[in-house]
Amino acid sequence: MATWGYLNFQDSASPLxxxxxxxxxxxxxxxxxxxxFVGYIMLSLFFNSxxxxxLLENQNIEIIWTALPAIILIFIALPSLRLLYLLDEVNTPSITxxxxxxxWYWSYEYSDFLQxxxxxxMTPLTDLSQSGFRLIDVDNRTVLPMSTQVRVLITAADVIHSWTVPALGVKADAVPGRLNQVSFMLNRPGLFFGQCSEICGANHSFMPIVIESVSVNSFLNWVLSSENS
Incomplete structure (x- = not known):
């Protein structure tokens, strides 16, 4: 039964x-x-005589079935526009x-640290441990601090890719010669998986993304050990 859990999207890990x-x-x-409502109206029409x-016309009904959909669309459009602005908003980032x-792989550069x-x-099956995740685990995970505003600059070196992590609500195209930007904040520790979401060639489905969310102290210790190695 536990296997079915892997078939679902992960729970959200960011406010976005x-x-x-x-x-x-x-x-x-x-x-x-x-x-x-529409089903009730249709059933009532089918089962009554x-x-x-x-009856030639009814101005009141005409007004209602014109105004009501417009009001419903407003109730959907206003939250949608608010969310679009939130997704594009980039707060002052603490790390880039x-x-x-x-x-078919990803490269990462931490711009705030030297080298x-x-x-x-992607970790090949021959090197995968018993606790690893087949086809979605990587040899070098992207470690980021939680409760910290993170800015990600996204580009590509050859063809169009797409950097996508569903649990973070992040999806942006990686276009050669262009920088795209997304911003998010991790609100809990854990491993969050993603994948290239743009058809980029034969091995398109074999370039996964793994974000490892850790505490700020653990992140700084990881940076020190990475720079010293």
């Missing part, structure tokens, strides 16, 4: 993803109400990570 989930639930409530021989997509950069390849 929580807002995306809230908006999804809000939109689903509106859709369920509309579907229920009420007629009106002299540069991500470069290659065929802290590495390539991240």
């Amino acid at each position: 993803m929580e807002q995306l989930i809230f908006f999804h639930d809000h939109a689903m409530v509106v859709l369920i109400l509309i579907t229920t 009420l007629v009106h021989r002299f 990570l540069k991500t470069i997509g290659h065929q 802290l950069e590495f390539d991240s390849y």
Whole structure:
């Protein structure tokens, strides 16, 4: 039974993803109400024999079924626009990570530290440990501090890739010659998995992303050990 847990998306790990989930639930409530109302009207039409021989028009109904959908769209559009602005908003970052997509692996550069950069390849099955995750684990995980505003600069060296981590609510194209920018904050420790979401060639599905969220002290210790090695 535990295997089924791996088939689902991970729980949200950032405030942005929580807002995306809230908006999804809000939109689903509106859709369920509309579907229920329309279904009730259709059933009532099928199972009654009420007629009106002299009914030619009804201005009140025309006004209602024109105004009501417009009001419903406003209730969906306003939270959606708010969320779009939140996703594009970049607060003052405490750390900047540069991500470069290659065929078929990712490179990471920690711009705030000297000579802290590495390539991240998918772990082959022959090297995978018993506790590893098949096809989504990597040899060098991207370590980031939690409760810290992180800015990620995303580009590519060859073709278009897409840096995507569903648990963080982050998805941005990596385009050669262009820098895209996303911002997020990790609100809990753990491992968060993603993958290239742009068809970039034969091994497109074999360039996973693993974000390791740790405490600030653990992150600083990792930086010191990485710089010294």
